Amino acid sequence: MSDTSPPRRGRGRPPKTARAPEGTRGMLVRAGVELLTEKGFSATRVDDVLNATGISKGSFYACFDSKQAFGRVLIEHYASYFNARIDRCLADGARPPLRRLLDFVHDARDGMQRHAFRRGCLIGNLGHEIDILPESFNTLLCAILRGWERRVTECLLEVYGAAPSAAQRQLCARISRYFWIGWEGAVLRARVEHGPAALDLFATFFFVQAADLLGVAAPDMARTIPPVSPGPPARVKTDPAAG
Amino acid sequence: MSDTSPPRRGRGRPPKTARAPEGTRGMLVRAGVELLTEKGFSATRVDDVLNATGISKGSFYACFDSKQAFGRVLIEHYASYFNARIDRCLADGARPPLRRLLDFVHDARDGMQRHAFRRGCLIGNLGHEIDILPESFNTLLCAILRGWERRVTECLLEVYGAAPSAAQRQLCARISRYFWIGWEGAVLRARVEHGPAALDLFATFFFVQAADLLGVAAPDMARTIPPVSPGPPARVKTDPAAG
Numbered sequence: 288m289s290d291t292s293p294p295r296r297g298r299g300r301p302p303k304t305a306r307a308p309e310g311t312r313g314m315l316v317r318a319g320v321e322l323l324t325e326k327g328f329s330a331t332r333v334d335d336v337l338n339a340t341g342i343s344k345g346s347f348y349a350c351f352d353s354k355q356a357f358g359r360v361l362i363e364h365y366a367s368y369f370n371a372r373i374d375r376c377l378a379d380g381a382r383p384p385l386r387r388l389l390d391f392v393h394d395a396r397d398g399m400q401r402h403a404f405r406r407g408c409l410i411g412n413l414g415h416e417i418d419i420l421p422e423s424f425n426t427l428l429c430a431i432l433r434g435w436e437r438r439v440t441e442c443l444l445e446v447y448g449a450a451p452s453a454a455q456r457q458l459c460a461r462i463s464r465y466f467w468i469g470w471e472g473a474v475l476r477a478r479v480e481h482g483p484a485a486l487d488l489f490a491t492f493f494f495v496q497a498a499d500l501l502g503v504a505a506p507d508m509a510r511t512i513p514p515v516s517p518g519p520p521a522r523v524k525t526d527p528a529a530g
Numbered sequence: 531m532s533d534t535s536p537p538r539r540g541r542g543r544p545p546k547t548a549r550a551p552e553g554t555r556g557m558l559v560r561a562g563v564e565l566l567t568e569k570g571f572s573a574t575r576v577d578d579v580l581n582a583t584g585i586s587k588g589s590f591y592a593c594f595d596s597k598q599a600f601g602r603v604l605i606e607h608y609a610s611y612f613n614a615r616i617d618r619c620l621a622d623g624a625r626p627p628l629r630r631l632l633d634f635v636h637d638a639r640d641g642m643q644r645h646a647f648r649r650g651c652l653i654g655n656l657g658h659e660i661d662i663l664p665e666s667f668n669t670l671l672c673a674i675l676r677g678w679e680r681r682v683t684e685c686l687l688e689v690y691g692a693a694p695s696a697a698q699r700q701l702c703a704r705i706s707r708y709f710w711i712g713w714e715g716a717v718l719r720a721r722v723e724h725g726p727a728a729l730d731l732f733a734t735f736f737f738v739q740a741a742d743l744l745g746v747a748a749p750d751m752a753r754t755i756p757p758v759s760p761g762p763p764a765r766v767k768t769d770p771a772a773g
Contacts, residue, residue, distance in 0.1 A: 326662050329573030405661045414722040415658040418648045419569050428722055465735045468728050472715025479657045479671055485711050492708045496739045 312350045314340045319361045324409045327416050328358055328424075355421050362424065365409045366431045373435060377442040384442045385498055386506040388466070392490050393510050396483055399474070407478045411471045432467065439463035446501050462497050469493055555593045557583045562604045567652045570659050571601055571667075598664050605667065608652045609674045616678060620685045627685045628741055629749040631709070635733050636753050639726055642717070650721045654714045675710065682706035689744050705740050712736055 318339040322331045333354050337344060351357040376391035377384075399406065410431055417425055443459040444451050451459070469489050476485035491508060498505035561582040565574045576597050580587060594600040619634035620627075642649065653674055660668055686702040687694050694702070712732050719728035734751060741748035 326572065327570065327659055329569065330659065330662060407658065411718060412658050414718045415650065415655050416570055416573065417722050419573060425722070432719075432722070461731060461735075464728075464731055468715045468719050468732055469712040470715065471718055472711045472713065475654060475657045475714055475718070476675075476711050479660050479668065479675065485707075488704060488707055489711055492704075492739065496735065 311342055311346050315342060315347060315350060315357070316361060316364050319357060320365050320409065321406075323358075323361055323365075324406045324412060327412045329416050329419055333357070358421075358424065359427065362409070362413065362427055362431070366427075366434070369410075370434060370438070373438050377438060380445070383503065383506065384445050385494055385501070385503065387442055388439060388497075389490065389494060389506045389508070392470075392486065395474075396486050399477060399486070400483065404477050404481045404483065407474045408471060411474060414471070435467055436460065436463045439466055443497075443501065446503055458500060462500060466493060466497070554585055554589050558585060558590060558593060558600070559604060559607050562600060563608050563652065564649075566601075566604050566608075567649045567655060570655045572659050572662055576600070598666075601664075601667065602670065605652070605656070605670055605674070609670075609677070612653075613677060613681070616681050620681060623688070626746065626749065627688050628737055628744070628746065630685055631682060631740075632733065632737060632749045632751070635713075635729065638717075639729050642720060642729070643726065647720050647724045647726065650717045651714060654717060657714070678710055679703065679706045682709055686740075686744065689746055701743060705743060709736060709740070 315336060318336050319331070322335055322339065326335075333344070333347060336342075336357075337347060347357075351360065372394065373391055376394050377387045379387060379390075382390070410428055413420060413424060413428055417428070440456075440460045440463040443462060444456065446459075447455045473485045473489035477483055494508065495505050558579060561579050562574070565578055565582065569578075576587070576590060579585075579600075580590060590600075594603065615637065616634055619637050620630045622630055622633075625633070653671055656663060656667065656671055660671070683699075683703045683706040686705060687699065689702075690698045716728045716732035720726060737751065738748050
């Protein structure tokens with residue numbers, strides 16, 4: 288689940304990027320997302336980001352007022368990238384809704400495999416340190432999770448055609464929420480085990496139940512999107528003392 | 531999910547505790563488990579533990595060789611406590627297996643509620659920082675998770691009487707693993723939302739499916755263990771800059 292898209296700009300006053308070359312900001316954001324996805328916010332020091340990029344502290348603070356401001360940009364950047372990824376998987380109206388959701392599972396599994404299951408979900412990581420994060424991060428994380436839920440709910444609702452009932456809306460919203468709850472648990476376990484088995488087990492159980500509740504056929508669990516080519520070898524495990 | 535039981539002793543050479551009063555070691559372990567459950571390993575400094583207990587650095591290092599050694603003791607201590615808690619819920623052979631597992635869900639939900647859903651699962655927290663932890667922690671976490679799975683598997687197998695078939699064993703093991711995968715996701719979400727809704731939604735979906743697969747009636751989701759009395763008020767949110 289690495290991230291290569293350009294960072295989003297905030298609203299309101301012009302972003303500090305204007306005072307630094309876009310390349311610097313982009314490099315900081317990329318390295319920051321990578322570190323946050325591996326280590327979380329508290330354990331990531333600004334110095335880690337500087338070491339990973341070779342960028343000076345002065346240039347960092349020309350782009351971002353504080354570590355907290357940097358963190359918010361990283362979260363928004365990751366959310367934007369991940370939303371696009373979900374949307375891409377769920378967009379194909381020619382495929383049944385659950386099949387599209389399974390495409391997302393396969394796509395995200397590929398993303399984890401590229402990093403030898405050593406990186407998880409940045410949002411999940413932050414959730415685990417929620418009580419030592421700035422309060423504004425919490426609001427942001429909840430909004431992002433609701434956005435993921437809404438996307439899957441809308442996809443599932445297509446099962447019911449153009450005018451789903453209130454009960455059908457509620458059912459789809461609950462199934463969507465159950466999906467994301469379990470998915471974060473599966474991603475966590477896949478990281479601990481450094482392998483895909485938990486993702487596959489989760490998908491097998493979830494899709495059977497979701498299909499049953501929606502009254503549709505369960506999707507064939509076989510992959511129908513082409514597998515990604517093997518990525519670069521996993522990075523050498525860093526010395527934990529350096530974390 | 532706070533922890534008040536005495537710490538376990540390791541095997542092999544006599545533990546360093548022998549050189550410090552048990553009270554000191556016990557206080558350090560209690561404070562350490564609390565900090566680890568809230569913040570994880572990387573963000574918890576030895577100084578945090580000293581500040582929380584008023585114990586000197588010298589006394590800390592009289593008990594533990596290093597932060598890593600301290601971390602292992604905390605993990606083992608938490609696992610021992612949590613295993614006993616699971617066993618207590620699953621032990622009542624007069625109640626149907628799924629009912630007992632639901633008792634565990636209610637018990638753990640009460641535990642989170644006592645801390646206003648601001649503390650999660652120490653093992654889940656550590657899973658999120660797995661790649662910056664000592665390699666030995668990973669082995670330990672996997673063993674603990676397997677222990678939890680084994681406990682629930684054995685409980686579910688009682689559905690099939692004294693001599694379950696290999697297929698029944700496999701089914702129970704898969705349902706157990708699916709439970710723990712989803713449960714960790716639900717605990718994470720409950721922390722982010724500071725409320726029980728995710729735990730309840732997870733339980734509603736999980737128990738219906740598990741009952742269906744096992745060919746038994748789903749347990750009534752209503753609580754049948756007495757609710758705990760409200761605990762002390764949640765602690766004031768700490769300044770994230772101090773984390």
